[in-house]
Amino acid sequence: MSDETFKPKILVFSTDKISDPGIDQAGLRKIHYSPSVYVISLPCSSGVKPRWILHALEKGFDGVFIAADGHECSYSSKCADHTNQIILDSQALMSEKGISPKRIRMAALCSVCAEPFANHMENFSKILVGLEDTNAQ
Amino acid sequence: MKERIGVYICHCGGNISDYVDVEELGKMFHAEDGIVIAKDVMFACADSNQKAMVNDIKEHNLDAIVVASCSPKLHLHTFKNVATRGGLNPTNYVQVNIREQCSWPHSDKPREATVKAAGLIRAGINRVSHSESLDNIEISVKKTVLVVGAGVSGMKAALDLSKLGNEVYLIEKDYFVGGRIAQYEKLFMSGQKGKDIVAALYKEIKNQTNITLFTGATVDKVSGSLGNFHVDVKVKPRFINGKADKQAVKTAMEECRVFIHDDFNFGMAKRKAIYKNYPEALPDVPVVDAEALKNETDFVSKFSAALNLNEKEEILSLIVGSVLVSTGYDSYQPAEGEYGYKTIPNVITLPEFKRLMELSPDKLIYNDKQIKKVAFIYCVGNRQKKGDNKYCSRQCCTSTIYTSLQLKEKYRDITTFHLYRDIRTYGKQEILYDQSAKQGDIYLRYDEKEPPVVGLDGKTIIVKVKDYLTAKMEMEVEADMVVLVTGMVAREDSQQISEHFKIPIGSDKFFNEIHPKLKPVETVIKGVYIGGTCQGPKNISESVQSSLSAAAKISALLKSGTVSVDPIIARVDADVCTWCGKCANVCDYTAIKEVDADGKRIALVNKAICTGCGICAPVCPVNAIEIAQYTDMEIESMIDGFMDKTEVKEKDTTAVEVVETGGVRMKEYPQIWKQILQTMEGTKKSIPQVATEISADPNVVTYHMMTMNKYSVVMADGMDEKEEYFYYKIKNQ
Numbered sequence: 001m002s003d004e005t006f007k008p009k010i011l012v013f014s015t016d017k018i019s020d021p022g023i024d025q026a027g028l029r030k031i032h033y034s035p036s037v038y039v040i041s042l043p044c045s046s047g048v049k050p051r052w053i054l055h056a057l058e059k060g061f062d063g064v065f066i067a068a069d070g071h072e073c074s075y076s077s078k079c080a081d082h083t084n085q086i087i088l089d090s091q092a093l094m095s096e097k098g099i100s101p102k103r104i105r106m107a108a109l110c111s112v113c114a115e116p117f118a119n120h121m122e123n124f125s126k127i128l129v130g131l132e133d134t135n136a137q
Numbered sequence: 138m139k140e141r142i143g144v145y146i147c148h149c150g151g152n153i154s155d156y157v158d159v160e161e162l163g164k165m166f167h168a169e170d171g172i173v174i175a176k177d178v179m180f181a182c183a184d185s186n187q188k189a190m191v192n193d194i195k196e197h198n199l200d201a202i203v204v205a206s207c208s209p210k211l212h213l214h215t216f217k218n219v220a221t222r223g224g225l226n227p228t229n230y231v232q233v234n235i236r237e238q239c240s241w242p243h244s245d246k247p248r249e250a251t252v253k254a255a256g257l258i259r260a261g262i263n264r265v266s267h268s269e270s271l272d273n274i275e276i277s278v279k280k281t282v283l284v285v286g287a288g289v290s291g292m293k294a295a296l297d298l299s300k301l302g303n304e305v306y307l308i309e310k311d312y313f314v315g316g317r318i319a320q321y322e323k324l325f326m327s328g329q330k331g332k333d334i335v336a337a338l339y340k341e342i343k344n345q346t347n348i349t350l351f352t353g354a355t356v357d358k359v360s361g362s363l364g365n366f367h368v369d370v371k372v373k374p375r376f377i378n379g380k381a382d383k384q385a386v387k388t389a390m391e392e393c394r395v396f397i398h399d400d401f402n403f404g405m406a407k408r409k410a411i412y413k414n415y416p417e418a419l420p421d422v423p424v425v426d427a428e429a430l431k432n433e434t435d436f437v438s439k440f441s442a443a444l445n446l447n448e449k450e451e452i453l454s455l456i457v458g459s460v461l462v463s464t465g466y467d468s469y470q471p472a473e474g475e476y477g478y479k480t481i482p483n484v485i486t487l488p489e490f491k492r493l494m495e496l497s498p499d500k501l502i503y504n505d506k507q508i509k510k511v512a513f514i515y516c517v518g519n520r521q522k523k524g525d526n527k528y529c530s531r532q533c534c535t536s537t538i539y540t541s542l543q544l545k546e547k548y549r550d551i552t553t554f555h556l557y558r559d560i561r562t563y564g565k566q567e568i569l570y571d572q573s574a575k576q577g578d579i580y581l582r583y584d585e586k587e588p589p590v591v592g593l594d595g596k597t598i599i600v601k602v603k604d605y606l607t608a609k610m611e612m613e614v615e616a617d618m619v620v621l622v623t624g625m626v627a628r629e630d631s632q633q634i635s636e637h638f639k640i641p642i643g644s645d646k647f648f649n650e651i652h653p654k655l656k657p658v659e660t661v662i663k664g665v666y667i668g669g670t671c672q673g674p675k676n677i678s679e680s681v682q683s684s685l686s687a688a689a690k691i692s693a694l695l696k697s698g699t700v701s702v703d704p705i706i707a708r709v710d711a712d713v714c715t716w717c718g719k720c721a722n723v724c725d726y727t728a729i730k731e732v733d734a735d736g737k738r739i740a741l742v743n744k745a746i747c748t749g750c751g752i753c754a755p756v757c758p759v760n761a762i763e764i765a766q767y768t769d770m771e772i773e774s775m776i777d778g779f780m781d782k783t784e785v786k787e788k789d790t791t792a793v794e795v796v797e798t799g800g801v802r803m804k805e806y807p808q809i810w811k812q813i814l815q816t817m818e819g820t821k822k823s824i825p826q827v828a829t830e831i832s833a834d835p836n837v838v839t840y841h842m843m844t845m846n847k848y849s850v851v852m853a854d855g856m857d858e859k860e861e862y863f864y865y866k867i868k869n870q
Contacts, residue, residue, distance in 0.1 A: 009779075020210075024238065026242055032243065035252070035253045038256060038779045040775055041209075042751060042767060043764070046723075047750060049760075055776055059776055071644035074650070074661045075750035082752055082755075085756075111652075
């Protein structure tokens with residue numbers, strides 16, 4: 001049985017010019033998502049270090065979400081590939097520590113992607129609750 | 138480590154404090170080590186609060202400040218300036234977003250919003266406590282600009298740049314200037330001829346002594362960075378003797394009997410092997426197709442004084458401070474068989490049709506057939522749900538309708554059918570649609586799912602279309618000619634230009650600006666700007682607007698001779714780096730080079746080139762690279778801050794009502810609000826009356842009155858006798 005009050009803590013890495021304005025849009029439009037979501041904005045999603053992801057998970061975050069620029073990235077046309085590699089490298093580090101690779105997710109978010117962001121947070125929360133249930137069993 | 142930190146938590150007039158217990162947070166952080174001041178303020182951005190913050194920094198000798206308020210996109214620079222005015226380095230300031238990313242999305246859960254705000258602020262405090270004082274990087278720049286592309290956008294930008302005192306090199310790939318507009322006879326909305334605009338711009342350019350124009354010129358190699366780009370430009374030979382008598386060149390052109398494919402007219406005519414795109418094309422020097430004349434030895438020998446078939450291409454080395462790329466677009470080229478293109482006679486594209494109209498002065502004849510009925514099929518190669526070109530090209534609806542109006546004006550007895558998906562004649566262009574409808578043009582609406590089918594019935598072209606305006610009734614349109622309204626696509630050579638200047642390309646293959654609204658002509662490459670349709674579909678006036686905007690930006694950048702750039706760049710720990718090259722491999726900007734440092738091979742970052750994107754940092758196997766302001770210490774301390782436990786009581790929301798509607802908490806308002814409210818006490822007044830009574834600029838009073846109105850401090854109450862100004866009164870008074 002899962003604890004009904006369990007609200008997964010999610011750390012989001014967003015990007016200054018594209019996905020963070022999208023997350024701001026969600027607030028501006030009063031679209032609700034979990035208050036357990038915390039955001040750190042960076043210049044580019046390809047700059048997220050796997051050690052930060054591991055640090056967050058070890059410190060108690062239940063999941064890490066990278067809100068990437070995808071093809072809209074103004075820095076690199078290969079941004080999606082670079083970010084994907086960061087996910088893979090992080091998952092390798094996570095396996096060494098016995099952390100489920102499902103605790104990290106990535107999706108491209110645009111500067112007006114308010115609803116998609118809220119939807120991603122809701123879906124990711126459900127996955128993380130599911131992982132918690134599995135652990136409890 | 139910063140130990141004298143000031144923390145300011147903003148109510149934002151209730152936008153934050155209606156849901157987050159700002160006062161409680163102020164008290165909570167005030168008691169913490171390292172924090173000298175923690176205040177909750179009504180409007181952190183108000184002039185009076187900014188002044189108070191400056192005083193606090195000086196009086197309490199603060200070494201860093203945190204403002205928890207709205208999104209940094211709105212006020213990051215406001216508070217960086219506050220830090221600077223107080224004598225702090227602006228990099229010792231952190232803005233925490235507790236409005237867009239806390240109070241607003243969590244307005245349904247005030248207590249949890251307050252807990253989250255506490256975590257966000259704590260993270261901000263942790264981050265600022267590890268912040269370094271960084272100075273902007275000063276780069277000396279040359280007041281010389283390279284403009285790539287001499288279409289209408291590039292020519293206009295070159296002129297503005299030169300008039301603003303910059304030396305300009307304008308290069309054009311074609312042998313003649315003007316780009317696409319030279320191919321169009323009349324242009325909407327003014328009705329001017331494209332060639333006349335080109336001629337006027339060219340004349341002006343020739344009168345500017347500080348513009349150097351190269352035609353037949355392309356970018357060959359680029360190195361350097363903002364302030365000092367080294368650009369090699371390849372100039373193709375014209376094979377005309379530069380010193381030859383003009384009449385001799387003209388005679389050679391007249392007597393030439395070798396004809397070649399005419400690219401300017403899309404092959405609908407032939408041109409001589411010594412040619413100009415059109416008689417008035419500029420520069421007024423023809424070009425020789427040397428390959429076509431290679432066996433014409435008698436002719437070449439007769440005109441040896443005018444022709445120089447041994448001329449070689451030249452490489453020019455230019456040094457420029459900044460670059461404006463205005464290389465334009467290509468028209469979408471339909472595939473063979475797409476709506477019958479190239480497989481059914483008399484199916485041509487809109488650009489081809491425009492050339493055909495100009496080449497046909499009296500009667501419109503194509504493939505020996507007089508054209509009386511024309512069917513235009515819109516959105517060909519654009520707005521594709523399944524294809525690559527998902528965007529709308531903005532100008533093609535208007536261009537087609539304007540062509541249809543020209544068609545009926547120029548030739549008699551023409552019937553036009555417009556098979557469209559949506560008509561997008563936005564703004565003033567709607568007038569043209571109205572004219573077209575009034576003159577009897579027939580509009581049939583189709584859907585992308587069921588596009589028109591172009592076929593032949595004997596020698597007659599039949600276009601079958603389901604008209605969505607008449608319950609999807611299948612119509613058959615008999616046409617003498619089908620014109621495919623093709624949109625814009627990125628130029629074929631845009632990839633090469635992108636590689637030279639490292640300009641990012643979007644999924645639509647056009648060049649990417651930093652931000653479509655806030656930095657619409659800047660690229661992430663410092664000193665490289667984009668203008669016109671190389672960035673995406675635009676009509677001519679929009680193209681010129683964007684290139685002139687870029688010209689103004691460039692001029693402002695180069696004005697002082699030095700440029701100050703953000704210090705947020707990558708840096709290498711020389712002690713840790715063992716040079717593996719992985720960082721250099723992922724850097725799209727070649728900002729990282731291998732260097733020798735006391736006998737050790739390490740990576741070195743070029744400060745002028747580095748964009749601070751951070752792509753190099755995660756790939757370093759020994760963690761020797763980090764980005765200033767995004768160090769491991771700063772990011773990991775933020776994560777720790779989010780996780781700190783915070784106990785917060787439920788906020789008493791009844792108190793909020795008093796704050797919002799009671800007009801209380803006067804001490805929290807900016808000084809000018811207090812003055813305005815005092816003069817309005819118990820009465821209603823117009824803005825000019827208030828301005829006179831408090832001796833303030835009416836514009837300033839207008840700004841504050843509007844803000845007070847927005848936050849329900851005052852409200853409008855009728856107009857004055859002359860109905861010139863609104864009266865305002867204090868709300869709930």
